[in-house]
């Protein structure tokens with residue numbers, strides 16, 4: 001830069017010098033012409049006289065005079081005739097500027113002048129010729145120009161050097177230093193080092209540049225610091241999110257449209273036998289060995305979600321871990337904006353445990369836990385199916401009702417383990433005695449039922465065959481059985497009924513076989529009996545009861561008893577179950593277990609059931625008015641299947657609730673699982689209609705029927721009641737303990753309240769408490785009692801609680 005400036009200044013100086021030279025030369029050349037003209041003019045009079053008088057001497061004097069000018073090279077004076085009068089010439093002189101003159105002008109320049117003079121009356125003239133050596137004529141000019149040029153060059157040189165040093169000190173040196181300092185600035189920390197301010201005053205442009213640059217560096221440094229702080233905060237928040245996602249028990253993974261994992265949480269990585277770091281960048285195909293379903297389906301679903309921008313509802317995926325363990329995942333896939341692309345975010349919950357529990361429950365629902373034989377529910381369903389099949393294909397089968405004789409004695413005298421072993425053995429012998437297509441079920445306790453399918457197309461022959469099988473069974477069961485060293489002999493009573501008889505339902509058939517079996521018992525056990533006319537009489541007795549029940553409704557022989565429900569933790573009465581009682585005019589108190597089935601079969605249950613609901617509401621209203629009942633206490637009533645399925649049921653309840661105004665949520669209805677499976681959709685719809693009216697629901701006798709989790713989830717039930725048959729044996733029977741514990745755990749998982757019924761001992765209560773059961777009822781606290789007695793129990797419980805609270809308050 002500096003060099004260019006100096007060179008430029010030199011060239012400019014040269015150019016101006018040359019211009020000056022040129023202008024001076026022009027002026028000099030013009031001056032020469034004037035000078036020659038003036039010399040010739042001055043020489044004209046003597047020259048004219050010399051020509052006129054032809055005076056050679058005078059002419060020669062004039063010539064010599066002119067030649068005294070050293071730049072005049074030659075002078076000639078001619079007369080009127082053109083003859084040379086005088087002439088003179090100077091020998092050429094050496095000059096070192098002649099080359100220059102040759103470049104800019106002619107080497108010599110000629111002038112001539114007419115010299116006029118009068119001759120008598122005329123004018124005559126001679127001529128003077130002059131030749132000038134231009135180089136000599138310009139010698140003075142050259143000298144002056146040389147001086148001027150030399151002085152100019154020197155001046156310029158001094159000026160340039162001066163400027164150069166000033167420029168270098170003021171600008172170039174600080175600029176070079178500035179450049180070095182700028183180069184040494186750390187781009188990550190521009191504020192770390194500042195540019196050194198220069199010594200000149202603040203007005204100096206460079207000083208201003210440095211000041212501004214330092215301010216800029218500070219600003220950039222500040223903004224970088226802010227950015228770093230934001231980045232740090234972002235990284236921290238990302239880390240937090242990551243930690244949260246990693247700590248979730250759900251499996252979280254994000255895949256791009258190529259099926260490559262761009263993110264996986266700890267749970268997912270662990271599940272797929274990998275690590276969070278390793279998962280990144282690996283394709284879903286790398287884990288294909290884990291998928292039981294098609295991997296490309298997973299990718300197709302991902303793509304669908306990414307392209308549509310809509311999430312997918314929960315889908316089920318099945319994985320196989322360690323080559324054999326099946327895992328069920330419920331996965332929700334949704335689109336996610338991940339930096340600059342949309343990816344598919346899959347969130348999965350491992351529901352394997354629930355699935356297993358459900359499968360176990362479903363198996364338990366259909367099977368007896370001790371013998372693993374189908375239970376009563378399974379039996380009823382199968383018998384219904386067999387009945388229809390037999391009617392359609394016109395053949396006969398038989399139902400055998402088998403009861404072990406005096407089994408209770410074995411249990412009582414030898415203990416439950418022996419009793420259980422006997423039951424298992426009998427179950428195995430029964431299975432051995434029948435064909436594969438027949439069914440052996442445990443009805444409960446020591447009762448078994450066998451369905452002999454497709455015996456014959458003739459009812460008589462079918463009966464004979466059924467008799468033969470029944471006899472074979474009787475003999476097989478009575479064969480000796482060894483328990484350790486102990487030899488046991490168990491006989492059985494078998495009741496047989498042939499189906500179909502086109503009139504009887506499954507339940508009737510079972511009760512016919514049951515009746516026949518009781519006939520055997522009455523006659524002395526260990527035999528086979530067919531259902532016959534006499535037994536039909538027994539059925540007719542049932543009809544008599546129907547008549548009695550009819551009158552019972554009219555003459556108000558029914559009464560409601562109440563059994564308290566108690567909070568397992570606080571021991572406080574938190575509700576009650578209303579149970580009907582029948583005061584028969586001649587037979588005294590009849591158990592509902594006897595007359596409710598009759599009311600069911602006859603259809604009278606509708607009226608009696610409505611009476612129960614109304615009475616319960618009337619009592620509730622009264623207790624509220626008397627301040628005996630709180631809004632968080634619940635009174636439950638039993639609803640029988642036929643009553644629940646009755647067309648006008650919801651309207652009836654609605655009417656009662658309108659007539660007897662009670663607060664919402666204090667009335668609950670207990671329905672059995674039998675109600676549910678007879679029509680799930682209708683059941684849900686009825687329950688929902690009643691829920692709107694503020695009525696809640698309990699599932700009664702839970703565990704004895706089809707306890708499907710899938711139904712449970714859909715049903716608007718608030719409470720599960722564990723059947724007393726399970727509660728009874730929990731202190732002794734391990735399988736009942738497991739069952740009760742499972743039911744409580746499952747109910748809690750589903751957010752349901754659990755009530756155990758039939759609690760008779762402290763031991764049972766302690767176990768239930770341990771399992772986390774919420775409430776219980778049973779003889780341990782009180783049997784069902786008349787209203788007055790129940791209210792006494794209630795007030796005692798409330799007083800106890802108040803006392804406890806007071807004690808707590810005072811301590």
Ligand SMILES: Nc1nc2c(ncn2[C@@H]2O[C@@H]3COP(=O)(O)O[C@H]4[C@@H](O)[C@H](n5cnc6c(=O)[nH]c(N)nc65)O[C@@H]4COP(=O)(O)O[C@H]3[C@H]2O)c(=O)[nH]1
Pocket residue numbers: 563578579580591592593596609612637638639640700701724757758759760777778779780783784
């Ligand atoms: N061994 C023992 N038993 C206990 C214990 N605690 C309560 N119980 C009895 O267990 C039964 C419980 O009622 P549930 O299972 O609904 O069984 C009831 C229910 O299904 C039906 N029932 C009773 N009242 C009504 C009613 O108003 N309507 C309908 N539809 N059915 C009713 O009759 C069944 C029998 O009723 P109850 O004879 O009152 O028998 C009651 C009750 O007295 C205990 O600690 N040990």
